[in-house]
Amino acid sequence: METLIKVLDMCKIYNPGENEVRALDHVSLEINRGEFVAIIGHSGSGKSTLMNMLGCLDVPTSGSYYLNGKDVSMMKDNQLSEIRNQEIGFIFQGFNLIANLNAIENVELPLIYRGIGKRERHRLAEEALKKVGLEKRMGHRPSEMSGGQQQRAAIARAIAAEPPVILADEPTGNLDSASTQEIMEILKGLHRAGRSVILITHDNEIAAQAKRVVRILDGRIVEDYYNSE
DSSP: OOEEEEEEEEEEEESOSTTOEEEEEEEEEEEETTOEEEEEOOTTSSHHHHHHHHTTSSOOSEEEEEETTEEOTTOOHHHHHHHHHHHEEEEETTOOOOTTSOHHHHHHHHHHHTTOOHHHHHHHHHHHHHHTTOTTOTTOOGGGSOHHHHHHHHHHHHHTTOOSEEEEESTTTTSOHHHHHHHHHHHHHHHHTTOEEEEEESOHHHHTTSSEEEEEETTEEEEEEEOOO
8 A cells, every 4th residue: 555644753842851741752653545544542642743743733853754755844834834735634623614604615715725716616615515415504604503514514625625634633522422423424434435534532432433543642652453344
């Protein structure tokens, strides 16, 4: 399989010196294209720091990170912004939808930043919303949708431009159990369709639905295994 993500000996150190905190402590990890991986750990384990590295939201203190063959660990802010825009679809716990835009306008917004023309981005946004079952909610604003529907709109926004990586940070954290399972089924469907999905969670039941689980503790990877069918 083709390697999509390669992390080599990555450290992230805050407050270097006597009181330093090693949020990541010599982490190495490879993720292949098309995998569905859950990164699991409790609060303070380093999983959020690792997510920030994988999502190019921060840079390591030392070590390397290759995304799609490109070494992104030494890139400047403007280059990282370009990588985030082109390579990664983000799904956040808090949905991060813009309140005064309707569903299709929210999905179109990142496509504007990509320089995609009006007609094409409208088509892509419609297709993405249909994939998550929101074809009848395209004109609804976030306040007119349930939490589960808002998260589905956020997933549509993440997948509309077909980025190589879908990065989902606690995507079910604000949802009830029925909506949680809906969102997990959508993520599993994206994986079956060939997308690479990385799911950050503290929940063992959620992690168990991914194909592969990477467990992080005190800034180190302590387990890396595949779930049986």
